[in-house]
Structure formats: C-alpha cells, structure tokens
Amino acid sequence: MSLFLFLDDWFLDAYSDVVRRFPTARYVRHIEPPEAAVGTKRPHWNVARGxxxxxxxxxxxxxxxMESADGTLWERGPALKLRTVGDVPAGSALNLDRFYGTGGFDARSIVLxxxxxxxxRRYKLLLFPYVRGIEGGPGVVDCSADGTEWTIHFDYRWYxxxxxxxxxxxxxxxxxRKVWQAICRRxxxxxxxAMTQSADLEHWSEPRVIVQPDALDSPLLQLYGMPVMEYEGYFxxxxxxxxxxxxxxxxAPWSKWAGFVEGQLAYSYDGELWLRPHRNAFVPRNEPGCWASSSVxxxxxxxDGKRFLINALGPRGHHASKRQESRLVEYELRRDGFAYxxxxxNFGRLVTRCLVPNAGATVTLNYAAPDxxxxxxxxxxxYAPVPGYTFAECSPLTGDEIExxxxxKSRADLSPLAGQRIRLEFRMADARLYAIRSDCKLGYTALESPIDWL
Known part of the structure; x- marks a missing residue:
C-alpha cells in the first residue's frame, strides 16, 4: 500500500488537536456544445483520445x-468504425446510433x-444499442483498441x-478481485x-444492491447512480x-419524478463494501439561473495534474421539469482532497498504526502550510522515537505541495527501517494534511507477515 487517505480512522492509532474536514468540489464552468451537436447535445470526456x-x-x-481539447474549440474527429460480433438478441431491433450518445445518458456509458x-479490448463502454434504448434488449459491452474502431460484443451481456x-x-x-464490475440498478x-461483475466479460452475476439509503440520509432520499474511479488502490x-x-x-403514481440531484462522496477499499463518510454535498448544485442549479x-x-476534474450533467430544471436541456459542467477538487x-x-498530532516499510520507501505528503x-x-x-528519524532531525515542511x-538530517528514506514495524507521527501547526504516500505494508495484524492491503 502506498497511498493513505483520511476518509476514516482505520490507518490511524491516535490524534489530538486536529479536526477532519471534507471539502466540497468547486464549480468551474460548463462546456458549450458546437452548433452541429445532436441528440442530448451533451459532450463527454473521451479517455481514449484525451x-x-x-x-x-x-x-x-x-x-x-466532434472533438475539443479544451471544451471551447471544436473540430471534426476521426471517422469511427463500428462492427458487431455475436448474435443479436431475439426480438431486439438495433439502432447503432445509440453508440454516439444520441439517446438518454443511460443508453451508453463513459469510456473505460x-x-x-x-x-x-483496451477501451470499453456499456451500451444498449436498440431502437427502444434500455428497454430494447440486454446491455452489452463495446470494446476498442484505440477508441476509434469499436466492436459491439452481443455475447458480453452484462445486464x-x-x-x-x-x-x-x-x-x-x-x-x-480480478473482475470487471458494472454499477447499475437492481x-x-x-x-x-447495484453492481454486477464478471471475470471474463461473458458471464455476469445477478445485480445486487451495494448502497442503500439509510436512516442517516435526508427523508425519502433515493440513489440515482454512482460513477466510480479506481485511484491508487481506492475506489x-x-x-x-x-x-x-x-x-x-x-x-406515474407508482414513483416520484420531481426533486433535485447532487453528488455525495462514497468510497471502497475492495470495490464491494461501500462506505459513506458523511451525508453532505460533495458535488453541490450551482447558483440559481446557472447550469447545474437544480441538479448535478x-x-x-x-x-488532472494537481487536481481532480469532475464532469457532471448539469440541467437547470429539476428531475421532472419540462426544461430538460442541460450541459456538461466541470467541478474541481484538490488532488487527494477528499478529506484532510x-x-x-498550536501543534496538532497524528500517529499511524504500525506500518512495515519496503526497501527504499520514502515519505511524501500532500499538505498545505503556507503560514x-x-x-x-x-x-x-x-512508541519510542527512532534515532535518526526524530522531530528534531526532520526538516520542517512549509508551503503547499501535492507530493x-x-x-x-541524515536520512532521505526509510531504507534502514525496511521490514520493521514502525509508526509515523506527524506534528503540524497552521497546516492541512491531505494524504501520505509511502511504500509500506500494514503491520497491525497478529500475522507473522504484514499484509499488503485490507
């Protein structure tokens, strides 16, 4: 394990005179589509072509x-090639235009x-390529080597x-887990x-619920969807x-249709057990009269460099509003900045649980301490300080650094401590600590050997 975030206390042994905070992402801008855009007219990020x-x-x-490197200047992209393999599901009428995202946002997923x-199969997306969209047949997987030539696999029926x-x-x-996992609805x-998973893309499990509204949520809350990013071992x-x-x-009398949507933070150490550290907005709605004002x-x-970029759908009307037009909007968050x-x-203090450094392990911090x-x-x-690694021998860190x-004084890494159980103690004043990076195993269990991950 190399990245330690402060989403919970699991890696900590003690702390005092510090407080954990959960930042909210900051609205940056909306992406205006070109005049030639059709369908939903909502751009999306193509990870294959950047x-x-x-x-x-x-x-x-x-x-x-059409493509844009900056979301402002648009030009025609390369010609896309689309082919199919496998048998089309019985009774399903195809509409391959769904691949272009001309239907609802649920007809195709973002590229992985x-x-x-x-x-x-370097790039993948989930697709319902039917005249009736998601109701026209099973969800299938679309694969590509370069993001330009795509193959719809009708034998990869994920839903x-x-x-x-x-x-x-x-x-x-x-x-x-060495599996592909698809976030969906039961x-x-x-x-x-809900989530379904597969080890070979062909055989998928039944969807099972992994996040459910609970008593800590606001009354009658429903959960619409949850895009997932795998990030340095975390989900x-x-x-x-x-x-x-x-x-x-x-x-329809059997469901609610009005109301607003905004983003909360969820995380997982294994992709299966999902946790929510709080119930506040992580990606909040925008100001009235702006895109994403009613829902995001x-x-x-x-x-994206020293930050995270969060792309979101940002309508002005609420979920059941007659005004369904929306834009792709951008929010930003400090890199690793989910919690700090x-x-x-005066001085705050944190102590980790026992870690076991690997050979050559260094310690880098994501912190802000300009004053x-x-x-x-x-x-x-x-809990005894290790000679050569004491506070008195540590060069103070100031300023604002991601890593x-x-x-x-005489040490630049933890090499002399490799294979030993140690703790790291932090002393901080007028500072924020977002993350720790160090190539260590976890030594807090009763096992003879340390573990790599939870």
Whole structure:
C-alpha cells in the first residue's frame, strides 16, 4: 500500500488537536456544445483520445463525432468504425446510433481505459444499442483498441434484467478481485446502487444492491447512480443523491419524478463494501439561473495534474421539469482532497498504526502550510522515537505541495527501517494534511507477515 487517505480512522492509532474536514468540489464552468451537436447535445470526456467529444450531424444527416481539447474549440474527429460480433438478441431491433450518445445518458456509458486487459479490448463502454434504448434488449459491452474502431460484443451481456438499467451505468476493473464490475440498478426505477461483475466479460452475476439509503440520509432520499474511479488502490464513487418531495402528482403514481440531484462522496477499499463518510454535498448544485442549479449528476472523476476534474450533467430544471436541456459542467477538487486533517491552535498530532516499510520507501505528503509547518518522526512499535528519524532531525515542511518529500538530517528514506514495524507521527501547526504516500505494508495484524492491503 502506498497511498493513505483520511476518509476514516482505520490507518490511524491516535490524534489530538486536529479536526477532519471534507471539502466540497468547486464549480468551474460548463462546456458549450458546437452548433452541429445532436441528440442530448451533451459532450463527454473521451479517455481514449484525451479530449471532449459530442455527436454531431452533417448536412446529409450523417452522424460523426466532434472533438475539443479544451471544451471551447471544436473540430471534426476521426471517422469511427463500428462492427458487431455475436448474435443479436431475439426480438431486439438495433439502432447503432445509440453508440454516439444520441439517446438518454443511460443508453451508453463513459469510456473505460482498461490497461489490465488485452490490447484489442483496451477501451470499453456499456451500451444498449436498440431502437427502444434500455428497454430494447440486454446491455452489452463495446470494446476498442484505440477508441476509434469499436466492436459491439452481443455475447458480453452484462445486464439482462427487463426494461434495462435507467441510470448512469459505469464499468470499472477491480484489480484486487480480478473482475470487471458494472454499477447499475437492481431493477428499472429501483433507485438504489447495484453492481454486477464478471471475470471474463461473458458471464455476469445477478445485480445486487451495494448502497442503500439509510436512516442517516435526508427523508425519502433515493440513489440515482454512482460513477466510480479506481485511484491508487481506492475506489471513489460520485453518488448521485435524488431528493424527492413528500407529495407530488407525477406522470406515474407508482414513483416520484420531481426533486433535485447532487453528488455525495462514497468510497471502497475492495470495490464491494461501500462506505459513506458523511451525508453532505460533495458535488453541490450551482447558483440559481446557472447550469447545474437544480441538479448535478457526477459522471466522471479523473486526475488532472494537481487536481481532480469532475464532469457532471448539469440541467437547470429539476428531475421532472419540462426544461430538460442541460450541459456538461466541470467541478474541481484538490488532488487527494477528499478529506484532510487541520491543526487546531498550536501543534496538532497524528500517529499511524504500525506500518512495515519496503526497501527504499520514502515519505511524501500532500499538505498545505503556507503560514505553518509539518514535521514527521518514526516511532517503534512501543512508541519510542527512532534515532535518526526524530522531530528534531526532520526538516520542517512549509508551503503547499501535492507530493512534498520528507527528509531527516541524515536520512532521505526509510531504507534502514525496511521490514520493521514502525509508526509515523506527524506534528503540524497552521497546516492541512491531505494524504501520505509511502511504500509500506500494514503491520497491525497478529500475522507473522504484514499484509499488503485490507
């Protein structure tokens, strides 16, 4: 394990005079589509080509993709090639235009970059390529080597429940379980977060609920969808929380249709057990009169230099509003900035549970202390400071760094402590600590050998 976030206390042994805070993502802008855009007219991020793209139509009504590196200047993208393999499901009428995203946001998913698979399946997306969209047949997997030539595999049927999965369906690979996992709904209009998984893309499990509204949520909360990002061993979810009214006269008496959506934070250490550290907005709605003012649906989370970029669907009207037009909007968050500890008053203190450094392990911190400082010392398993690694020998860290290296007078890494149980103690004043990076195993169990991960 190399990245330690402060989403909970599991890696900590003690702390005092610090407080944990959970930041909210900051609205940056909306992406205006080109005039030729069709369908939903909502661009999305193409991880294969590293740009925004949106479906457009030519004068003779042919579909093509337009691209933009910055979300402002648009140009025609390369010609896409689409083929199918396997038998089309009986009774299903195809509409391959669904691949371009001309239908609802649930008809196709965001592209997954999958370095764990063979080259010809390097990029993947989930698709319902039917005239009737999600109700036209089973959900299938679309694969590509380069993001330009795509193959729809009708034998990769990831979702077979009737009427499809009407949410932001999301595919990701779990390297710990060695399976692909798809976030979906258990049933159509069952607004909870479910998951199905497969070790070979061909045989998929039945969807099972993994996140359910509970008593800590606001009254009558429903969960719309949850895009997932695998990030340095963690799984981070942008949970779409749907707040419905207590009474409404909607188009169907068996469900609620009005209300607003905004994003909450969810996370997992293994991709299966999902946790929510709080119930506040992680991706909040925008100001009235702006895109994303009534609802915001997170759809992608991705690292971008020293920050995370969160792309979301941002309508102005609520869920059942007659004004259904929306834009792709961007929010940003500090890299690793899902949670941080902030010192109170004088010096705050944190101590980790026992870690076992690997050979050559260094310690780097994501911190902000422009008017303060942080120092680190190593303790043995009995809490005694280790000579050569004490506070007195640690060069103070100041400023604002995403990966600020820790050094001691005669030590630049933890090599002399490799294989030993140690703790890291942090002393901080007027500072925020977002994350620790160090190549260590976990030594807090009673096993003879340390463990790599939870």
């Amino acid at each position: 740009c925004y793209e949106v479906a457009a139509t030519s004068a003779n009504k042919n579909l093509f993709m 970059h999958d370095p764990h698979d063979v080259p010809e 077979t429940q009737p009427k499809g999965s009407d949410c932001t369906n999301c595919l990701f690979y779990n390297p710990r 049933w159509n209009n069952d607004r909870r977060i 981070i979810g942008g949970l779409q929380c749907y707040q419905v009214p207590h009474r409404e006269e909607g188009p 649906y997170p759809v992608t989370l991705r690292p 500890f902030e010192s109170l008053g 303060g400082r942080l120092q680190v010392q190593a303790l043995d398993a009995a 600020g290296g820790v050094r001691w």
